[in-house]
Amino acid sequence: MKIAEASRRFDLSADTLRYYERVGLIPTVNRTASGIREYSEEDCRWIGFIKCMRAAGLPIEVLIEYVSLFQKGDETTEARKALLVGQRDLLEARMVDMQGTLGRLNQKIERYEQLVVPAENDLK
Amino acid sequence: MKIAEASRRFDLSADTLRYYERVGLIPTVNRTASGIREYSEEDCRWIGFIKCMRAAGLPIEVLIEYVSLFQKGDETTEARKALLVGQRDLLEARMVDMQGTLGRLNQKIERYEQLVVPAENDLK
DNA sequence: CTATCACCTGGACCTGACTCCAAGTCAAGT
DNA sequence: ACTTGACTTGGAGTCAGGTCCAGGTGATAG
Structure with a gap:
């Protein structure tokens, strides 16, 4: 291809x-x-x-490191695994953070709904 | 302060x-x-x-827009809400993506564990 | 046989999000 | 009165991660 x-x-x-x-x-x-x-x-x-x-x-840098380890062959499996584990943990941490932000965003949206709905009722 | x-x-x-x-x-x-x-x-x-x-x-640009709407007063509540809803949906979509990546990462890590553990047993 | 088209390279340029710096001001301590 | 230290501004520099472009090559269609 x-x-x-x-x-x-x-x-x-x-x-x-x-x-x-x-x-x-x-x-x-x-x-x-x-x-x-x-x-x-x-x-x-x-x-x-x-x-x-x-x-x-x-990050690109980390992925480059992974590819480079991969190309060095079987002696680097431990290092590659450690790299992946590290990145997984970072990813999980970021997802926890984002979950928090999502909650905050939803709260804010709810407060806007409480403002907007009564305003719409006024029009009836 | x-x-x-x-x-x-x-x-x-x-x-x-x-x-x-x-x-x-x-x-x-x-x-x-x-x-x-x-x-x-x-x-x-x-x-x-x-x-x-x-x-x-x-993105900074979107947040600038939010602050700017906020400063224009009460006529912009609908627009602000729409902006937040849009960003929340994007955030949720990104989290779904990340969940997928997390799964893939964990699978890869597991495969490394199946390689590494037998190698350690050999040493005994 | 030449025009077209997809591909190649090296290098310049771009965007987002800061980060650093020089030169200056002000208030407080000695 | 003068030094110190935290603050100010405007503007340049940095970094990640691409994106674009000029100029060139090779295969294929008319």
Whole structure:
């Protein structure tokens, strides 16, 4: 699959896919004889994984570190696991925070409803 | 309360507090005769609110819009409510996404555990 | 055989959200 | 009177994370 199709499939611009590869967010993609990127299914799994992690807010730097560990082979499994555990814990913490914000937002919205509904009743 | 104390209280740098005021993320803070900011309790409530919303990822632009509507008075309550509802829905959507990512992360971590535990047993 | 089209590279540019700095003012302590 | 320290402003700089562009190459259609 060439870059245009990968771009459609993951809804990421071709520029972004090239950028991800350039900075090491996904492993190097193989090329055809004339230098065109040919995305394999494994490449696609990486893209999917990275897109998902980025959407949840994991920093690029950390993901680059993960890919780099991955490419160093089996001696790095412990380090990779530790990295994932760390990021999971951060993610959970952020979700707790967001839950709090959500509650606060809902309270504020309720207070607006108590203001707006009586105003609407006045019109009747 | 002067800027240094507000800074300590909210764990935001003085520069950030001035920046927030400058761009309209919090309403204008009153000054002493010699031009020093004097944060009132209401100012503090704004700062707390904004800090909470920013931590959950609401964009500055949207929050500026909210403050601006607030300052236009009672005719804008509907618009303010709509803004909050919109942001709440976005927040909920992001949390659903993050929940998915969390699951994926946990699966990956589990697979690392199945690799690492047998390796540890070998050492016995 | 040439025009088109998708692709390539390197590097400049952009946005969001701060962060830092120089130069100046003011109040309080010695 | 002078030094110190917290404050002020305007403007430049920084960082993450892309995004855009000019100039070039290679395959394919007419």
